[in-house]
Amino acid sequence: MASKPLTPEAVKYLAVHCSATQTKTDLTAADIDVMHRKRGFLKIGYHFVIRRNGTVEKGRDLTEVGAHVEGYNSQSLGICLVGGVDKDLKPENNFTPAQFNALSALLKDLSLKFPKATVQGHRDFPNVKKDCPCFDVKPWWLKHKD
Numbered sequence: 001m002a003s004k005p006l007t008p009e010a011v012k013y014l015a016v017h018c019s020a021t022q023t024k025t026d027l028t029a030a031d032i033d034v035m036h037r038k039r040g041f042l043k044i045g046y047h048f049v050i051r052r053n054g055t056v057e058k059g060r061d062l063t064e065v066g067a068h069v070e071g072y073n074s075q076s077l078g079i080c081l082v083g084g085v086d087k088d089l090k091p092e093n094n095f096t097p098a099q100f101n102a103l104s105a106l107l108k109d110l111s112l113k114f115p116k117a118t119v120q121g122h123r124d125f126p127n128v129k130k131d132c133p134c135f136d137v138k139p140w141w142l143k144h145k146d
């Protein structure tokens with residue numbers, strides 16, 4: 001099923017996710033693309049992936065509707081930080097300083113392109129039972145957006 005393109009006016013949220021993987025796992029956007037295709041997605045569900053070393057890799061095009069927040073894909077962009085769980089797979093804010101720097105720069109850039117969009121974590125959407133992205137995005141963004 002071909003979905004409608006994502007228009008800039010439609011973007012109301014910049015949604016931050018994590019891959020829920022351990023710090024030793026250095027996933028790339030290509031790895032996540034394979035994982036998501038195996039789950040039956042068209043391709044990687046996120047628009048961006050931020051690797052452990054802070055490298056920002058592209059997923060879906062900004063004009064493509066993603067697959068990352070149930071019920072909100074047609075009005076959001078998805079950014080995935082690699083990491084987010086400890087050795088027992090419990091939620092943990094274990095992202096690197098390079099990742100946080102990259103996230104802040106990326107969100108600043110996207111906020112210029114999509115000035116009306118709200119920055120929030122996956123878990124901040126209604127009825128989400130996950131911990132994703134394993135840190136409190138809104139207060140973090142308030143401190144880093146300027």
Ligand SMILES: [Zn+2]
Pocket residue numbers: 016017018068122132133
């Ligand atoms: Zn998520």
